[in-house]
Amino acid sequence: MLDTVLTVDTTEARVDADLSRRWRDRRLATDVVYLDNAAAGRSSRAVLEATTAHLHREAEVGAYAAAQEARPLIDRGRADLGVLLGRRAADIAYVESASAAIRALLDAWPAAAGGRVLATPGEYGPNLDLFRAHGLVPALIPVADDLGHADVDAFTRLLDADPPGLVHLCAIGSHRGVVQPVHALVRACRERGVPVVVDAAQALGHVDAAYDADAVYATGRKWLAGPRGVGFLALRPDRAGRLRADPVAPGSAMTGADATAAGRLESREAFVGGRVGFAVAVREHLEAGPATVRAALRDVGRHARERLAGVGGWGVVEGVEEPSATTTLTPPAGWSDDEVDRARDELRTRHRVVVTYAGPERAPAEAVRATLRVSPHLDTTEEDLDVLAAALDAVTGGSRSTR
Numbered sequence: 001m002l003d004t005v006l007t008v009d010t011t012e013a014r015v016d017a018d019l020s021r022r023w024r025d026r027r028l029a030t031d032v033v034y035l036d037n038a039a040a041g042r043s044s045r046a047v048l049e050a051t052t053a054h055l056h057r058e059a060e061v062g063a064y065a066a067a068q069e070a071r072p073l074i075d076r077g078r079a080d081l082g083v084l085l086g087r088r089a090a091d092i093a094y095v096e097s098a099s100a101a102i103r104a105l106l107d108a109w110p111a112a113a114g115g116r117v118l119a120t121p122g123e124y125g126p127n128l129d130l131f132r133a134h135g136l137v138p139a140l141i142p143v144a145d146d147l148g149h150a151d152v153d154a155f156t157r158l159l160d161a162d163p164p165g166l167v168h169l170c171a172i173g174s175h176r177g178v179v180q181p182v183h184a185l186v187r188a189c190r191e192r193g194v195p196v197v198v199d200a201a202q203a204l205g206h207v208d209a210a211y212d213a214d215a216v217y218a219t220g221r222k223w224l225a226g227p228r229g230v231g232f233l234a235l236r237p238d239r240a241g242r243l244r245a246d247p248v249a250p251g252s253a254m255t256g257a258d259a260t261a262a263g264r265l266e267s268r269e270a271f272v273g274g275r276v277g278f279a280v281a282v283r284e285h286l287e288a289g290p291a292t293v294r295a296a297l298r299d300v301g302r303h304a305r306e307r308l309a310g311v312g313g314w315g316v317v318e319g320v321e322e323p324s325a326t327t328t329l330t331p332p333a334g335w336s337d338d339e340v341d342r343a344r345d346e347l348r349t350r351h352r353v354v355v356t357y358a359g360p361e362r363a364p365a366e367a368v369r370a371t372l373r374v375s376p377h378l379d380t381t382e383e384d385l386d387v388l389a390a391a392l393d394a395v396t397g398g399s400r401s402t403r
């Protein structure tokens, strides 16, 4: 099992009719309509079992001995993640979250200190705060439309006219299911030698995240449905060589990557059981076929947008054909952000539908008001969308009568 060499499908395969059923069968039954995978996916039974088995082992033989035993599986997970990202296992460092990854990178990378960082208006708000805390001044990449897709030509001209110290690309934002043309943007940076980093927190397991950037990072808990508390940072070795000699987390005892720059950034004290579970989640994803999953998620997104547009006075932000599963809904005319927040609560408590309240702070340079973020996964059915639609109708109707 550990030695299995995987070949990953690269064609956008036709959606397997069984894919949805298999995704559901591998998970615990739920009595909610779970449409919040962009926050955290529901882990499979195998992921839960691997994680808890490791916790038991820690109690039986001691945490450090258990970590030694788990090393082959964790290294397999690192190698599988490398397959998914198009990177070497040794260039991937495990950390606790996407935020921990970008913080570790900016702390360790002198090239990223000071100067301008170019980002799309949809950049994740907390990242903008982090840039400023590192002395970076955010500047905006021009966009091609109202949805905030980056304008690749205008971006390229900007790189030539006034190259920034760093480009940071949020592949899919936290506030909207818009997919940025990251491959083209990265190519423009690489051709000009401009350092480029990609936030793949919403892209991993959702769209093709094999970006040729200097660094890519994400968390495993969202579209890959890994355990919470496990994220990673993947570095190109030529850039990683210029990291500060003073490492953030000196030599982890558990990794096979101690000698590399990425290995030096790996967090030493960690949720090891989570890394074990994450290895299982990544393997499940590779076995399902990343391209097949991506195509299926695009279909799920299209269905959701078609079904939900206009229901109860809510509007769909994304174009129907946007190649992602994430759909965001603007509230009926005149609603405040607080009312959207209350709608999210009511959907959960009265209708048992779980979605995200996406406040404008998630993308302060782009979002002007709050939306509901609906993020279905492979197990989402037409009936689930019908339940949400009926619930949105009810929430709007209830609000009208109390206004």
Ligand SMILES: *Cc1c(COP(=O)(O)O)cnc(C)c1O
Binding pocket: 096, 097, 098, 099, 100, 124, 170, 172, 173, 174, 199, 201, 202, 218, 219, 231
């Ligand atoms: C969730 C998210 C993050 C932060 O991830 P954490 O693992 O919670 O730190 C960063 N960027 C985007 C686009 C996200 O959706």
